[in-house]
Amino acid sequence: MKSFYDNNFIKIVRHLSANSYPVRLGARHKSAVQQKVIIFFVISLTLLSSASFAQSAVTGVVKDSDGASLVGATISIKGTSVYSVVDANGEFNIAAAQKLPFTLVINLVGYKTQEIEVYELPEEPLEISLIDDSLLDEVVVTSRRREEVAQNVPIPISVVAGATIEESGAFNVNRVKELVPTVQLYSSNPRNTTLNVRGLGSTFGLTNDGIDPGVGFYVDGVYYARPAATALDFIDIERIEVLRGPQGTLFGKNTTAGAFNITTRKASFTPSGNFEVSYGNFGYIQAKSSITGPLGKKFAARVSFSGTQRDGVLKNVATGKSVNDINNLGFRAQLLYAPSDQIEITLSGDLSRQRPDGYAQVVAGVVQTQRAPYRQFNQIIADLGYSLPSQNPFDRVIDHDTPWRSGNDLGGLALNLEAQIGPGTLTSTTSWRYWNWDPSNDRDFTGLQALALSQATSRHTNWTQEIRYSGDFSSNLSGVIGVFAIGQKLVTDPVHIEESGSAQWRFSQNSTSDLWKTPGLLDGYGIRTNSTLESFGGAVFANIDWAITDRLHVQPGIRYNYDTKDVDYDRQTYGGLQTDDPALLALKRVVYTDQAFKADASEKNLSGQVTVTYTVAKQINTFATFSTSYKPVGVNLGGLPTAGGEILLDLAKIKPEYVTHFEIGLKTTPTSGSTLNLTIFNTDVDDYQTQVQTAELGVNRGYLANAEKVRVMGAELDANVKIDSHFSFYTALAFTKGEYVSFTNAPVPLEEVGGESAFKDISGSELPGISKWAGSLGGEFVTPVKFLTKEGKFFIALDTYYRSSFSSSPSPSAFLNIDGYALLNGRLGIRVANGTSLSVWGRNLLDKDYFEQLLPAGGSAGHYAAVLGDQRTFGVTLRHSF
Amino acid sequence: MKSIFALNLLLLVFAYSTISAQELTASSSNHSYIPSSDVSVLAKKNQRIVRITGARFAYPLVQKWIDDFNKQYPDIQVIIESRASSDPTQYEVLIEAYEHTEEIKKDREYAYVARYAVLPVANSNSGLARTYADKGLDKDLIVQLFFHDIYADKEKQKEIKEPFTVYTRLQKAGVPVTFSNYFSYEQKDVKGKAIAGSDEHILKALLRDSTGLSYLPLSLIYNHETKKPVEGITVLPVDLNGNGKVSDEEKFYDELPVVTKRFEETSSKDLNNVPLAYLHFSIDKNSANSDAITFVKWVINNGQKDLNDFGYIRPDAQKLAKDKFELFASKRIN
Structure with a gap:
């Protein structure tokens, strides 16, 4: 004083x-x-x-x-x-x-x-x-395999910061999609996950392991081959970059629609730690910890752990249990060896073990098909004396007699070497990864023993090797050049099982013959599938940035691909009534048949792109990109449909996708605290790889086919503004129009099953899974406070998300459409850089009932099920860092 | 009682001497320039007073001019005054190192008496000095080293392994304004530690920090006696011809006369990455007294010979505009 x-x-x-x-x-x-x-x-x-x-x-x-x-x-x-x-x-x-x-x-x-x-x-x-920290914290991305400010990169990129993820209770990719409206993620379980950007990438609905995703999923430069990775709990996420449009000349594995480039926190020689615990409704508990520090002068390590539990959000009246719970454990470790300033070698490993009773879907409606009245779903269940537990899917009640199980184990090892050599950096990334999938589904979505078992257990392993060199080759020439190889093996573990139960005869009954009523005809009748898929992909790619002047850059890129796939598929029937009666055997064959085929496919492809960028002023970057891209050949791994009792072997292989893409963009920084970006694009895909449904129960997961041509065009606006030291806002608005330009031989939608033809021309109709309009709008207020003796920042933030209606059927349906919906998420709390932080978060605050996806049930009896969006969830997260 | 009085007297003397010492430290100049309040006393004794204030780094040059001027005009006392007020009307002549707004300029008459060049300098013991005294700095590297720029293309930036600390002026002043504007930035965009003080204090800070990097005018970089850079600091050569490289021909900063000669003889299109600006005298068009006008006129006509010696570049003849000032002077004095 x-x-x-x-x-x-x-x-x-x-x-x-x-x-x-x-x-x-x-x-x-x-x-x-x-x-x-x-x-x-x-x-x-x-x-x-x-x-x-x-x-x-x-x-x-x-x-x-x-x-x-x-x-x-x-x-x-x-x-x-x-x-x-x-x-x-x-x-x-x-x-x-x-x-x-x-x-x-x-x-x-x-x-x-x-x-x-x-x-x-x-x-x-x-x-x-x-100077405000946020002005210093330019959004730096590594999308072009080197650190750059996002606003200077001629690629439409959305970036979600790790802090946003941590504070908003978003613990996996599925829960950040509302922040990036150009991303569509549909997941009826980890295997059957569609991760799309601008409506393109993977097949809509149930997926097929025989094709490659079009959206590359990279974690610290390591390619994650299976979409099940989207179910991984986030651990130590630094940021997520979502790149829109083909990126094949930058990334090792082809990325025809876009890429998720996830960066995690690295091992550090500066000791630090993070402990976090969250509690929420539905018994949500999550604990995370991460510690890093030196292990000597040249070694540093980081060890991270994550555990998540949540009670089920659907009540299964058949068992009295709640399903769709969360039961996840994750572990990650990194060892960094830095022998000199020029070399860094990181060995990392991760394990995730997920054991939810989960991914059950609720019957959301019944469609009148064109089959005879006795084959309509309501008539079938009436005849069987069954009624659904609720007519309202949002009662969130199910009656499923087959237990739900979704054992999802992922993990791997990666060795990353970065060496400063000459004017650039040589990077070598070697990885080995596995995915073990142990599901049990009730695919008739009822308490009836129609499909008694549906268990497509799989074991997948892959290795990758990428070597690339990026840097400045001369004063006006920079870029990246690399080679990439991936080998994959996917086997049934040991077999996939589909098995009928006592009610199957009524669902499969396609005539009024009393033979269908033969006791035990289809009880325990099923198929065991033994399949192996081996694939190899190799690519050489280069992307050069040629500065013609300070303002004008031309960036050509080229990629050469070689892909080969071998499939060995053997499906054998078993069980049911043992009989020699040809009539009864014919009925059994209506349901399941033996099927075996081998197929191999290989393809070479040269694709490329050219981007021209022009800096109009320091704050205004413009770019135009033309690119071609390619998604490798596919093989049908879910069985083939039949015609007249014959297997349609022609469908064993499907053609590669060829993508022709054009976009123009504008990235501006009107003030030091704001950005405003606009992109307009058009993507044509020839031989679009799609998964189509069939009424055949033996192919109840659908099969792959090529649509002749599809087109997606759209415009995207992204804006961020920091008004002052307290208020900041963002918006992202996407207009996307996707259509089948030509698909003359598409399967009919659910309501037309049983009509004159099983196929129809759907040219000119809309692609599934794409809302014409989608947008996010949010804002945050922050102000300095003291919390537990430490200087911190109080924050309160609201995030809104809207998407307009969209089709949820590969062939346009009058019924399988999802109404548009809006969601409101919020968070508030106190963040302290090195100390204790507290956040309270709520997701779907208005408790909006909405569908994420609608799926027809196997056999096309007329009922369809829904993946429900989570109801209102909220919780509190306490984090201590040092 | 006597002892208490003596003690108080002793303390008083001590207090005054301390305060005076503090003021001297504060002015921190090699010259004892006169505070404003002293001038009023002088004014009472002698009415022919011209008070000058402004860019402090120019004081040695101005003092030389005053000394020579006084030989010819002993009755006019020109005094450099520590600037205590931002009100320009308090002084007869302002000497400043950056351009004012048109609003201010319309009421003042200007005489562009010298040019000064600003160069990047580093503590001689710094890694930067060791590396870049040889490699030199091109424009991109200067910008990368000195300025905050959220729009900068990080991809193009070079890796700088040597630790460095930029020192810059906190308060608005001619040298930082000239340096920043030349590279299309503002003074506030210069990163690093800010100095509350004058350009001489930048030099002091540089000498104290073995990672120090800053920018200074030639008049402060070079020792007036030896004509060599002040011991302890190193000039970082710049890409003078703007070709993106610094050749041996562009490293000529050992002797002040060589530097001023080169800058004067090189055409402006070949003089890149060297911020050059005018040092100007200005007087109030309406109220300036005739002695002030006489002094400025004298400097215009006689001051050019001292420029190189003090680290300044001769002004362009057109900019010096002798005739223009003569015309103004003739109207005002007559």
Whole structure:
């Protein structure tokens, strides 16, 4: 506390500073003499009271870069305990140190600390500007395999920061899709997950392991081959970059529709740790921890753990249990070896074990097919004396007699080497990964024993090797060149089983013959499938940035692919009534038949792209891209349909997809705190690989086929603005129009099953899974606070998401359409950089009932099921970091 | 009682001497320029006073001019005054190092008496000095080293392994404004530690920090006696011809006369990455007294010979505009 003498002394000394020079010159007048007497006594008293001697004050104002006063900023004198705080007027006044120079340190949470060395006491108040952390934190991405500011990269990119993920209770990819409206993710279980960008990438509905995803999923440069990876709990996520459009000349594995490029926190030589625990409704508990630090001068490590549990959100009246729960464990470890400044080698490993009773779907409706009245779903269940537990899917009640199980194990090892060689970086990424999938589904979605078992257990392993060199080859030439290889093996483990139960005869009955009523005809009648898929893909790719002038860059890229796939498929029937009666055997064959085939397919392809970028002004980057891309050949791994009792072997292989893509974009930074980006694109896909449904129960997961041509066009607007140090907003708006330009031989939709033809021309109709309009809008308010003695920031944020209606049937249906919906998520709390943070989050705050996906049940009896969006969930997360 | 009085007297003397010492430290200049309050005393003794204030790094040059001027005009006392007020009407002549707004300029008459060049300099013991005294700095590297730029293309930036700390002025002043504007930035965009003080204090800070990097005018970089860079700091050569490289021919910063000669003889299109700006005198068009006009006129006509010696570049003849000032002077004095 300053003494009375201090304060008066400061005033007087400041007065002296301005008026005392006449002493040196010897001039005097009366008032000066009087003044001198006063000074004499004051100085004497001051000195005697041992107050600071010859002390003065520094005054000033502290503002942000927009000129707004930063009330609460702390000004301290380095090396002392003297400090002052900016008052409500935005001003400060601090007693100067005794000796010049001294250093003032200006601190405010959320701003870069500023140091000022004071060499002379200023005559006028200092004007100090602090730079907002967020202005320093440009969004840096590695989409082009080197660190760049997102606004300078001529690719439409959406970036979701790790902090946003942690604070919003979003614990896997499926829960961040609302932040990136150009992403569509449909998941009826981890295997049957469609991760699309701009409506393209993978087949809609149930997936088929025989084709490759079109959206590359990369974690720290390692390609994750199976879409089940989207179900992984996030651990240590630094950021997620979503790249829209083909990226084949930048990434090892072909990415015809886009890429998820996920970066995790690295092992560090600076010790730090993170402990986090979350509690929420439905018994949600999540614990995470992550520790990193040195293990010697050249080694560092990071070890992370995550465990998530949540009760089921659907009530199964058949068992009295709740299903669709969460029961996940994840572990990740990294060992970093840095033998020199130029070389870094990281060995990493991860394990995830998920054991939910889950991914049950609810009957959402019944369609009148064109089959005879006795084959309609309502008639069938009436005849069997069964009724659905509820007519309203949002009662979230199911009656499923077959247990749901979704054992999902993923893991792998990766060795990453980065070496600075010459003007660039050589990167080698070697990985081995596995995926073990152990499901049990009730695919008739009822309490009837129609499909008694549906268990497509699989074991997948893959290895990848990517070597690339990126850097500046000359003053105006930079880029990346690389080779990539992947080998995959997918086997049934040991077999896939589909088995009928006692009610199957009624669902399969396609005539009024009483033979269908033969007791035990189809009980326990099933198929065991033994299949192996081996595939290899190799690619050489290069992407060059040629700076013709500072403003004009041309970026050509090229890619050469070789892909081969071998499938060995053997499906054998078993069980049911053992009989030699040809009529009964014919009925059994209506349901399941033996099927065996081998197929191999290989394809070479040369594709490429050219991007032209022009910087109109420092804040305005424009770009135009033309690219061709290719998705490898596919093989049908879910069985083949039959015609007249014959297997349609022609469908064993499907053709590659050929993508022709054009886009123009504008990336602007209107002010230092805002961005505004616009992209317009058109993508044509020839021989579009799609999964089509058939009424045949033996192919109840559908089969792969090629649509002749599809087109997706659209426009995307992304904007971020930081109004001041408190308020920031973002919006992302996407208009996407997808259509089958030509698909003349598509299977009929559910309501037309049983009509004159099983196929129809759906050219000109809309592609499934694409909303014409989708958008996100959100904002955050932050303000500095103290929390548990630490400087922190209070935040409150709202995120809204909207998508318009979309088709949920590969062939357009009058029934399988999902209405548009809007969701509201929110979070508030206190974040502290190194200390304890607290956040409260809520998802689907308005408790909107909505479908994420609608799927026809196997056999096309007319009923269809829904993947329901989660109801309102909320929780609290406590995090401590050091 | 006597002893208490003696003690108080002793303390008083001590207090005054301390305050005076502090003021001297505060002005921190090699010259004892006169505080404003002293001038009023002088004014009472002698009415022919011209008060000058402004860019402090120019004071040695201005003092030389004053000394020479006084030989010819002993009755006019020109005094460099520590600037205590931002009100320009308090002074007869302002000497400043950056252009004012048109609003301010319309009421003042300007004489562009010298040019000054600003160069990047580093503590001689720094890694930067060791590396870049030889490699030199091109424009991109200067921008990367000195300025915050959220729009910068990070992809193009070079890796700088040497630790460095940029020092810059906190308060608005001619040298930082000239340096920043030349590279299309503003003073506030310069990163690093801010100095509350003058350009001389930048030099002091640089000498104290073995990672120090800053920018200074030639008049502060070079020792006035030896004509060599002040011991402890190193000039980082720049890409003078703008070809993206720094050749041996572009490393000529050992001797001040060589530097000023080169800058004067090189055409402006071949003089890249060297911020050059005018040092100007200005007087109030309406209220300037005739002695002030006489002094400025004298500097225009006689001051050019000292420029190189003090680290300045001769102004362009057109900009110096002797005739224009003569015309103004003739109207005002007559």
